Amino acid sequence: MIHVRDLEFRYGTHPLFSHLDMDIRGGAIHGLLGLNGAGKTTLLRLLSGQLFPSDGMIDVLGFTPSQRKPDFLSEIFFIPDEINLPDFTGIQYVEMISPFYPWFDAAVCDTLCKDFEVDQRRKLTELSFGQKKKFLLAFGLASMTPIMVMDEPTNGLDIPSKTQFRRAVAAAISPQRCFIISTHQVRDLENLIDPIIIVHNGKIIFNQSIEEISARFSMSHEYGQQPPTEVLYSEQIPGGWVSVHETPAGTDRQPLDLETLFNAVVANPVAFARQTQIQGGTL
Numbered sequence: 001m002i003h004v005r006d007l008e009f010r011y012g013t014h015p016l017f018s019h020l021d022m023d024i025r026g027g028a029i030h031g032l033l034g035l036n037g038a039g040k041t042t043l044l045r046l047l048s049g050q051l052f053p054s055d056g057m058i059d060v061l062g063f064t065p066s067q068r069k070p071d072f073l074s075e076i077f078f079i080p081d082e083i084n085l086p087d088f089t090g091i092q093y094v095e096m097i098s099p100f101y102p103w104f105d106a107a108v109c110d111t112l113c114k115d116f117e118v119d120q121r122r123k124l125t126e127l128s129f130g131q132k133k134k135f136l137l138a139f140g141l142a143s144m145t146p147i148m149v150m151d152e153p154t155n156g157l158d159i160p161s162k163t164q165f166r167r168a169v170a171a172a173i174s175p176q177r178c179f180i181i182s183t184h185q186v187r188d189l190e191n192l193i194d195p196i197i198i199v200h201n202g203k204i205i206f207n208q209s210i211e212e213i214s215a216r217f218s219m220s221h222e223y224g225q226q227p228p229t230e231v232l233y234s235e236q237i238p239g240g241w242v243s244v245h246e247t248p249a250g251t252d253r254q255p256l257d258l259e260t261l262f263n264a265v266v267a268n269p270v271a272f273a274r275q276t277q278i279q280g281g282t283l
């Protein structure tokens with residue numbers, strides 16, 4: 001659904017992306033991870049036509065986002081981290097904005113607002129940060145756009161709302177839709193995001209499904225003071241070490257936790273670089 005080739009992007013003279021390639025398929029909830037300042041928000045804005053590349057190609061559903069064609073803008077919904085909503089009630093917002101989204105489903109919006117306990121009769125400017133975010137999530141999921149891009153969507157959500165968010169997103173994904181979620185809160189989204197994409201030093205250095213990851217890499221815990229040897233990555237934990245290594249054939253796998261995987265990939269990108277593209281499937 002999304003293809004990026006040789007993307008270059010700079011803010012002023014400061015280069016951020018150089019020769020960045022990425023392929024994203026439909027029917028999946030992609031987790032976009034990266035260190036602070038790696039360029040996650042910038043990449044999401046480039047994909048949604050809010051920023052323009054300095055060079056290279058971005059293809060989203062056959063559109064070039066920077067052209068900002070109305071047909072393209074009605075197929076993508078962007079939920080930013082910082083939300084500015086107009087001085088409307090939720091009901092007025094739905095009346096004014098939903099006509100831009102041809103597949104908008106008002107019943108889905110009502111149900112999600114109810115689940116999130118957001119009162120659409122209230123002025124959006126008078127809602128708390130978390131309530132605004134939940135309203136926009138409900139509206140965005142109800143927009144039924146094939147592409148949905150979310151920047152740190154669980155920021156500001158209380159614990160039950162995070163659970164409802166995971167449930168709503170899992171229920172909304174379909175082979176015709178593609179979600180990209182940028183997050184630092186990987187524990188909030190564990191078991192939801194798959195594949196995992198990591199942006200680092202101006203490039204996509206990792207883009208693999210959980211199945212591919214767990215077939216190739218395992219995690220183990222060792223007790224004692226000495227760090228384990230012959231591993232791809234290790235980090236100290238109370239009483240021992242957790243390490244990431246290639247899975248030897250025929251051994252049982254330990255599920256990988258995403259935080260450790262992320263630390264491992266960023267600490268040793270070369271070791272993980274062999275499979276940065278999703279292989280097979282409909283790209």
Ligand SMILES: Nc1ncnc2c1ncn2[C@@H]1O[C@H](COP(=O)(O)OP(=O)(O)OP(=O)(O)O)[C@@H](O)[C@H]1O
Pocket residue numbers: 011012016034035036037038039040041042043
């Ligand atoms: N408007 C701007 N003008 C100049 N530089 C910018 C601008 N916006 C972002 N940057 C720079 O671009 C880099 C990437 O920023 P971006 O917000 O995309 O990163 P991020 O991965 O989303 O970071 P975080 O995880 O901290 O939210 C940073 O070094 C940032 O300072």
